[in-house]
Each structure stands twice: as C-alpha cells, then as structure tokens.
Amino acid sequence: MKETNVKKAEGKLGVLVVGLGAVSSTFMTGVLMVRKGLAKPIGSMTQYDKIRVGRGADKKYLKYNEIVSIANLNDIVFGAWDVYPQNAFESAINCEVLKEKDILPVKDELEAIKPMKAAFDKNYAKRLEGDNVKQCANRWDMMEQIREDIRSFKAEKGVDRIVVLWAASTEVYVPVNEKVHYKLADLEAAMKADDKDNIAPSMCYAYAALKEGAPFIMGAPNTTVDIPAMWELAEQTKMPIAGKDFKTGQTLVKSGFAPIIGTRCLGLAGWFSTNILGNRDGLVLDEPANFRTKEVSKLSTLESILVPEKQPDLYGHGNDIDDQYYHKVRINYYPPRNDNKEGWDNIDIFGWMGYPMQIKINFLCRDSILAAPLCLDLVLLSDLAARAGRYGTQRFLSFFLKSPMHDYTVNEVPVNHLFQQYVMLKNALREMGGYEADEEID
Numbered sequence: 001m002k003e004t005n006v007k008k009a010e011g012k013l014g015v016l017v018v019g020l021g022a023v024s025s026t027f028m029t030g031v032l033m034v035r036k037g038l039a040k041p042i043g044s045m046t047q048y049d050k051i052r053v054g055r056g057a058d059k060k061y062l063k064y065n066e067i068v069s070i071a072n073l074n075d076i077v078f079g080a081w082d083v084y085p086q087n088a089f090e091s092a093i094n095c096e097v098l099k100e101k102d103i104l105p106v107k108d109e110l111e112a113i114k115p116m117k118a119a120f121d122k123n124y125a126k127r128l129e130g131d132n133v134k135q136c137a138n139r140w141d142m143m144e145q146i147r148e149d150i151r152s153f154k155a156e157k158g159v160d161r162i163v164v165l166w167a168a169s170t171e172v173y174v175p176v177n178e179k180v181h182y183k184l185a186d187l188e189a190a191m192k193a194d195d196k197d198n199i200a201p202s203m204c205y206a207y208a209a210l211k212e213g214a215p216f217i218m219g220a221p222n223t224t225v226d227i228p229a230m231w232e233l234a235e236q237t238k239m240p241i242a243g244k245d246f247k248t249g250q251t252l253v254k255s256g257f258a259p260i261i262g263t264r265c266l267g268l269a270g271w272f273s274t275n276i277l278g279n280r281d282g283l284v285l286d287e288p289a290n291f292r293t294k295e296v297s298k299l300s301t302l303e304s305i306l307v308p309e310k311q312p313d314l315y316g317h318g319n320d321i322d323d324q325y326y327h328k329v330r331i332n333y334y335p336p337r338n339d340n341k342e343g344w345d346n347i348d349i350f351g352w353m354g355y356p357m358q359i360k361i362n363f364l365c366r367d368s369i370l371a372a373p374l375c376l377d378l379v380l381l382s383d384l385a386a387r388a389g390r391y392g393t394q395r396f397l398s399f400f401l402k403s404p405m406h407d408y409t410v411n412e413v414p415v416n417h418l419f420q421q422y423v424m425l426k427n428a429l430r431e432m433g434g435y436e437a438d439e440e441i442d
C-alpha cells in the first residue's frame, strides 16, 4: 500500500444501524459468521473485487484493502435502534431470511445486540405497532436523544469511529420544501418548532450522526439527507453522506440492462416492472404514501440512462403525454413469499424500421441476501471516505444506490448507468490509494 494522507483504519468501528429487521439482521449475522470462518461474504465488493492500478508494465490488480486502509471485519461492533424490542438473534429468526443453522453459531453475539429505543413517529409508518419508542418533547429533543445514544454507545463499547446506516422502514414521502429543507438554519428552526410534517424521524438520526462525527448512509428511498440543508451540515461537520435506497434486485437489473438498449440504439416503447414480496418491508410499502417514496426512487433510473429528450426517435414516445417511453413500477404485498421477492420486467423494445420485440426478465431473488453486502460495503467505504477527508455527498457510492444523490438545485444529473458508476467507484479508490484515476478498459 502506498503512503497517502488517508488515516489508517485503527481501533474499533461502531456500526449503528437504524432498524433491526430483515436487512440488518442478515447483514449482522453474515459479518459475524464470516468472522468465525463459517460463511463467505459473497457479493461484497470490499471483500472480493480487484481493481487494476497502474498501466502498462506497472499494471497490477489489487483488492481494496491492498490499495487503501479498510476496516477489518473483526473490528466492527454493532448496535441498533428499532421500534420493536427483539434483539438481533430474535429478529434474524423471525425474519426467516436465514436458516437456523446459519444463525445459531453466532447466537450469543446477536443476542447482545439489543435495540435502543427508536426515534419514531407512527404517521411516518402507519403499519408498525412496536412500543420500543422514545418519548420526545419535539423533533429537536428527538435528535438530542439520538446524539446521547451515539455518545453512550461509543463510550460503552470503546469504539473509535462510528458509521450510522439507515436500514429501517421506508417513511412516507416528504416532498422537498424550500422553506425548510434548503438552509440548515431553517431546518434547525423547524426541528425546534416541532414541524412534524417536514421533519421526518430519519432526519433526526442523520442530523445527530453528522453532529457526532459519524457518516450517515440512507438505505431506504427517504429524502432525509437528500436536501441542501443536510449537505450544508455535512460540509460543516466534514462528514460523508450517501444515499439513497440500496440498489438490490430489480433496479440493479435495470441499471445493468438498460445500457444494452441504449448503447445499441434500440428503441424503447415501455418498461413495466412489478414485484411481489411478503416481508415487513412489503407490508410498509403496501401503504400508498410509503410506496410513493419508493416509486419516485425506482422511476428515476431509466431516464438518466436513456435520456429521452436526446433521442426522441428511440425513447420519445409511449406515455400519455407522449414525451418518453411508458415506465411503470409496482410493488405488491404478498405474504407467502416473505423475503423472497419475485420481480418481473416486461420490456417492449423496437428495432429496425420500428418493428416491435419483447424482453421478459423474471428475477427470483432474496431481498436481504442482496442488500446485506451493500450494507457492508457502504459502511466500510463511508468510513474510508471520512478517514480520507471526503465529505458531503459521496458520488462514488452511487454504484450501490438506486437513486443516487445529486445537486438538483443546479440541475446536476445523477449517474445511474451501472458500469459508469463502477468506473466512479474504481477511480475514487485509485485516487484515495495514491494512484491515477483513469478510464482504461480492463
């Protein structure tokens, strides 16, 4: 490894996860099992991927921790908040993602992860009934209580650094309100005034994390850190933020498949995506206001890859207002499938002289199995970014996210194309490792 100004990953890394449901318990169980040598972290870029550094005779392919200092899995200490009081072991058993044989060997460690009381407001997720919830005078107090939790966790566990990851339910859609969400001072005033409509509980977690010197990652599609006031706070506290929404099943396929259509200049008349899933995530998303947040996130992927206004012949027709292809995304709550989500994509394309063709993709996936390695990579790479002195929106993490944050106030366009995102990821690692960024194909 080259000498760089990136601080070494020394000491323990506290990983505080908001939500102790299917994704987080699968993530935690996996990390603990890998540590014991009883499972493999399949799907994790930080554990497997190799990047080329240097060119010509100097060319080498290195793992991430050979390029930069990445926290060792043995140094991770988990903590969590949840609305329900079940510990991580009970949660992993209840969620039925993993078989008991893959949970029992780390039972003791999982049982020790007991959720702290959640900063919660039932209006943001009506279908949740848990009572492991903080009593808060107002949103500012809610945030102060979370700060206190982070400080106590740090002191009790003796951790050196913290990363806060949101893997809790999707909140109802909070539209960006310029009067509240643009300036940090306005956001703070709204928290103090207990403006419950504009300040989601997730914003209190994010604010608290950044103030306590911890990067914040938004794994759901919530607006939380995707607002200028939070960008200002991240800049002030010099902390990285990343979001939003883990790119796992259908959107991963979409952002990898759409470039086939785009790079071959084939036409697209419509793309219909539907899913059935039966876990608690699916239950929350069955509520139209919560689904709206997800829909906004899922719809954004294609537009920036195919850019209908640049190619009207190919992508400019199909919907009601006839300015682009028809794009529809549906999620249906269907309990028998639990975490094993089934996604169908019907893609209506057209070719030479406009002749129509169809592509069907049927992905029988496992939601939390796909999300767990993303949690690990996002946590480790956000911690790396903080040690490298990178703050604000981490665009190089877009690879892992369905709806990458971008500065919409200056019409910045997000990069959704999976392979462009991968180049951004590789180049950020090269740069942090003291190598030259490049776009050479390998």
Ligand SMILES: NC(=O)c1ccc[n+]([C@@H]2O[C@H](COP(=O)([O-])OP(=O)(O)OC[C@H]3O[C@@H](n4cnc5c(N)ncnc54)[C@H](O)[C@@H]3O)[C@@H](O)[C@H]2O)c1
Pocket: 018, 019, 020, 021, 022, 023, 024, 081, 082, 083, 084, 095, 118, 119, 120, 121, 125, 128, 130, 166, 167, 168, 169, 170, 171, 201, 202, 219, 220, 221, 245, 246, 247, 248, 249, 279, 280, 281, 367, 368, 370, 371
């Ligand atoms: N699994 C995937 O493929 C995937 C992909 C993208 C995004 N996500 C998102 O990840 C999140 C977690 O998914 P999951 O399947 O683990 O859901 P889950 O319902 O199993 O777990 C979420 C947990 O969050 C808790 N919670 C809700 N609000 C909270 C709050 N304010 N504070 C603390 N805890 C709170 C709930 O009680 C629940 O236990 C969801 O928002 C989901 O949309 C998942």
